[in-house]
Amino acid sequence: MSTSDRRQTGGGRARRVDAEANRSRILDVAEQVFGAGGESASTEEVARLAGVGIATVFRHFPTKAALLRAVLVRRFDRLREQAEALLDTADPGTAFFDFFRHLVADAATKIAIGEALLDAGGDSDGEAAEASNGLRRAVGALLRRAQQAGAVRDDVELPEVYALLVATSRTAAHAGLDEEVRARALTIVFDGLAPHRHQPGAG
Amino acid sequence: MSTSDRRQTGGGRARRVDAEANRSRILDVAEQVFGAGGESASTEEVARLAGVGIATVFRHFPTKAALLRAVLVRRFDRLREQAEALLDTADPGTAFFDFFRHLVADAATKIAIGEALLDAGGDSDGEAAEASNGLRRAVGALLRRAQQAGAVRDDVELPEVYALLVATSRTAAHAGLDEEVRARALTIVFDGLAPHRHQPGAG
DNA sequence: GACTATACGGAGTCTCGACTTCGGATATCA
DNA sequence: TGATATCCGAAGTCGAGACTCCGTATAGTC
Known part of the structure; x- marks a missing residue:
């Protein structure tokens, strides 16, 4: 549609x-x-x-931009659908973290996607921005559900979580980062998102 | 030099x-x-x-590439010097986390730097790769020292830490990510790097 | 099978940005 | 101050890639 x-x-x-x-x-x-x-x-x-x-x-x-936009809209829509489908998964924590992992892995072979995850949010045309926001909202729903289930700490909010999602996706999109390192990096982020922790490295 | x-x-x-x-x-x-x-x-x-x-x-x-390279070499050298200077800081944990924060903030106004942090490592010419590796080694030294001091968990290694550093730097480099969100995202990463934690979100 | 709106592809044009040329300026040294 | 090697900028060349024109092919309809 x-x-x-x-x-x-x-x-x-x-x-x-x-x-x-x-x-x-x-x-x-x-x-x-x-x-x-x-x-x-x-x-x-x-x-x-x-x-x-x-x-x-x-x-x-x-225009070339229109083609790129069409590609991105389709991709965003597909990812959003996958995220929404996971909302029915039994375990909210697994759903959230799995989708995070999935999106990063997906972006690993799609440079433009990783870049666009960021860009489309701000400017861009209505359709692309809408698709991007749709994905963002779906991630937000997964996050809230995971927090309610106690799988993600309560004091984080969508903006920073989405920023980390974009950051890891964009970087995974480029060559030179092998799969194992990517998994270990994600483990660190996931640990940071987990509840029951104290504040380290504060200046 | x-x-x-x-x-x-x-x-x-x-x-x-x-x-x-x-x-x-x-x-x-x-x-x-x-x-x-x-x-x-x-x-x-x-x-x-x-x-x-x-x-x-x-x-x-x-060539334009040579100019870009010269810019990056100078920047990398400067960052490496700053990292090395922090090796004399009293608190190893503060030194490590402060430099992490500093590098991300620095990259926030330098798109090309963030991009190059990644690219220069792999291919590129000798001089740029050398400068990039110099910075990487300096970060490695900060990390090891922080680990020995118990400020960073022992089971993480430089590749994934550097990947996170690059990821957050690159993303911070683009518009649309305000300072507060960036700080909150870094807090999550730093929490993930802190010791004494269990494994969440494992699939 | 014939007719026609629709779609197609190859050969353009046009713009933009990396890089060069060359006659003129100027720092340096005697 | 005069000689000259070094350096400078304006006006180019050149290639690449986005986008267009137009004669040809074909799906859809009878």
């Missing part, structure tokens, strides 16, 4: 099926390409890997 | 004082410009703000 409903409403005829298939393939490829190379990857490469001409890409997405 | 010693050795005459002044000013401006806008900021803007022609920038630094 976020994308791909353009001509359906408004009177004009529906999109041709080949055009719809191309649009979908372009989105898939763009997610991979921008995921691997960041947003500096070229539109031409997306077209080539999708097996279409560059004009076709620009016909479906008027 | 890392930069600015070019013509001094080797027989040729020393650099003219106006040239040396320009070189220094270019480095200062470049640090600001790349700090604020990331490495995508243009060389021409550096030249303009430094009050010189663009050719002068390229005369001193043969």
Whole structure:
């Protein structure tokens, strides 16, 4: 309900099926390409890997920014759905920490996602910001539930938790950080989020 | 002893004082410009703000990458010196946590620094990698000392600690994360680094 | 099978930014 | 002060990548 409903409403005829298939393939490829190379990857490469001409890409997405936005919206929506699904999980603590881990692992192969997690919140266009906020709210719900269950300390709030989520995701997105180190770093963060602790390192 | 010693050795005459002044000013401006806008900021803007022609920038630094590298080397060296100075501080725990906080705050106004903290380690040229490793080693020394003093748990190692340092620095570097949230996020990380805790959120 | 709106791809244009050229200025030294 | 090696800036070149034009192909409809 976020994308791909353009001509359906408004009177004009529906999109041709080949055009719809191309649009979908372009989105898939763009997610991979921008995921691997960041947003500096070229539109031409997306077209080539999708097996279409560059004009076709620009016909479906008027600017490169629009394409990137569409990719991000889809990704954010998917992550939000996964987060919301976890709200039904039996153990709130497991749900929260698992999703944290999942998002970081997911971002590890998607540079642009990690970057965008941050950027989309502030500026950006309405749709992308909305998708980003949707994800943020879902994380907030997981957090609150985990706190009520006593799995996360009560004195932390969404902004700093989300900041840590973004920070670890963005860093995991780049090469050079192997999986084991990432897991150990997350363990430290999770320990910091756990209840029953005193204040260290205060200046 | 890392930069600015070019013509001094080797027989040729020393650099003219106006040239040396320009070189220094270019480095200062470049640090600001790349700090604020990331490495995508243009060389021409550096030249303009430094009050010189663009050719002068390229005369001193043969490529944009070389300029960026010079900026980073200088910055890394400076941070390393600060870290090493803290090794004489009375309290090892305070030294470690203060430097962590300092580095994150420093990176908050220097996008390129945060990015480079990560990148320089892996590839990059010899000089930049060396400077980066120097900083990493200095952080390692602070960490070990803090652990011996019982201010940081014994079962964490430099890779994951450095990863967290990089992660929080990079994220702090972008807009939209206010100072208070940053401080609260760091508190969580520091709590995770503190000794005497059980394992939460394990899956 | 023919007709047509829709979609396609290749070959452009246009802008931007890294880097060079070269004639003119100036610090340095005698 | 005069000679000159060094340094400077304005105006280029060059390549890359975002975006457009237009003749051709094809899905959808009869």
